[in-house]
Amino acid sequence: MNQDFDIIIVGGGAAGFFTAINIVEKNPKLKVAILERGADVLQKVRISGGGRCNVTHACFEPNELVKYYPRGEKELRGPFHQFCSGDTIEWFEKHGVELKIEDDGRMFPVSNSSQSIIDCFLEATQKLGIKVLTGQSVQSIFKKENNWKIETQNENYIAEKLILATGSNPKIWEMLQTYGHAIVSPVPSLFTFNIKDPRIKELPGVAAQVTVKVKDTKLESTGPLLITHWGMSGPAVLKLSAWGARILHDKNYQFTIFVNWLNDVDASDAEKKLKELKQEHAKKAVSKKSPFDFPNRLWESLVLAAGIEIETKWADLSKAQLQNLSNQLTNGTFQVNGKSTFKEEFVTAGGIDLKEINFKTMESKLHENLYFAGEIVNIDAITGGFNFQNAWTSGFILANAI
Template sequence: MNSKYDIIIIGGGAAGFFTAINIVEKHPNLKVAILERGKSVLEKVRISGGGRCNVTHACFVPNELVKFYPRGEKELRGPFHQFCSGDTIEWFEKHGVALKIEDDGRMFPVSNSSQTIIDCFLKATQKLKIDVLTGQSVQELNRGENYWKISTHQEVFSCQKVVMATGSNPKMWELMQNLGHSIIEPVPSLFTFNIKDVRIKDLMGLSTFASVKVKKSKLQASGPLLITHWGMSGPGILRLSAWGARELADKKYQFAIQVNWLNDSDFEDTIDFLKEIKEENSKKLVSKYAHFDLPKRLWENLVKASGITEETKWADVNKKQLNTLAEQLTNAEFQVNGKSTFKEEFVTAGGIDLKEVNFKTMESKVLPNLFFAGEILNIDAITGGFNFQNAWTGGFIVAENIAQ
């Protein structure tokens, strides 16, 4: 059986649905279908943001927004001028979903439930008579004179134009490669660092602002750093893992980091400050009172690592110990030995080579009438709603241009 459509979207996730809905809203006469390999659609939307769906980020200036994308920064500048976070908010409001901004800039539905976004999409596809076909795992994609033939396990489809919105699916990347596209090999992009070290042992759940550098590398980031039972996580570390996705994969996730627990205070300033503390608190125990607004248990561990015992008073701290403490505070070295994937936010760096895509239309430069939206491209961002924003923007631009 051969089912005929004007446009077929492969992939029933965020990018696929957003693209389909926008196409039919602009061109109600087009017959459009979404093919999804799984039994259900929008699974990643369901679990994203801890089940609340982090729809976008409250960064409304395109040239600022692109800075959150380790891969795609240059290419997304034009697209974000056409459809940015502000347009996303407006789009969802028009479709009955109000969004709210949290303190860190992340935006969620007011309902705090990803189901609201899923219902919005499903309602729109029903209203617009878009066929959502599940259990359709694409096996082959063949190009005819001016049509595409798509074969799934179940049946054969034909259409004039195809949108690939299959996310980080290696099988679909392979399919694209066989048709002549170049694929940038995928590596994990958001991960936490595995570190076994006596200084952070038993500090699980402790969070503090710090800056972190990867030794022998230009990579550095600052932000909240969270100590976990396997090492270090938190926005600062995740930022580093995103920007360093390729480089850290090449190091096979074995490398050293330097942590400045005081963030922007350097060794010299810290030494001076420690000398003042020593004078003013000569009779007090060093480890008993934390300084520099550090969490008490972290301070105790860093003091201990500097060779200062629990009974030592400030008056008895010698020059060498003071130097070591300043070093521990501003330049503590930790050995990273492997990574852990960050929750469900499985984001990969890799995908369709961006040089082979026209970012004015999101059409393939290699294969006419083939378009891309979302994470199938070699675009990824740090956590905070940015990966979804890329999906919405790509889908919008496909819809604007696909019917030309």
């Protein structure tokens, strides 16, 4: 027996639900079903943002917002002019979920619980008569005349339009390849750097505002860096990992970074500053107190790394020691050896080649009535609510087009 629908959406995550709700709100006559392979829907929403769900980011200018997407910057400009973060806030408010802005620009439900978003989606699908079918793992997709036939392990479905919102699901990507779609192979994005180095070994929890560069590449990023038990994390490192997802994958996650702990001060200016400090604090021990805007523990560690003993006074520093210290401060070289996943955020760079999608409708350029929403396409963002914003925007545009 075939189950007939006007529209089938494969994937019971953020993009799938948002798309379904928007379609039926605009056109209540349509018969729509969401197929989810797991026993539960919206699992990623549940755990995102430490269980609070980082819904979007308080960046309301489309041309600024696109800059947070290492892949998709050019393609998302048009879509964001149609549905941006401000529209997201309004949409959720209309559906009974108020959002708030935190100091770093991330936006969460006022309730501080991702359950608010999940309840909002489940209530809306129920009210609109959208069928949510779990335990439906898609085995094959066929194109039949004007319809799509979707086979799961225990059911057959037929629909006029097929929407894929399956995120980074390799099985679905493989099926699309048989339909001629090119898939950009997935590599991890948003990861932290594994570094074993005596300079940072005793400093987990220490943070500083830095500039980080990757040797022999153009990769560079500025922002807070956090020292952890296994190496380095924080926005500066995560940004590098996102923009460098392909390059660092090709290097097999073995590479060298340069850290400027003084952010934008170069070595010669740092040396000048150190010479002034030598005059001012002649009688004081160098390692005692950080003269820069980062913690004393980090300062002490860099002083020791420059070959300056703990009791050495400023007046006794040699020229070579001053140079060593300015070098440690502005151009610290660290060996990265592997990566770790950032919290529970598995973000991948990769997916359907962006050239094969019409971004005015999110429809496949190769097959009529085949649409894509969310992370199934080769778009990804840095952390902070941007990946969800891509899900909402693509879902909204798709619903409008249909």
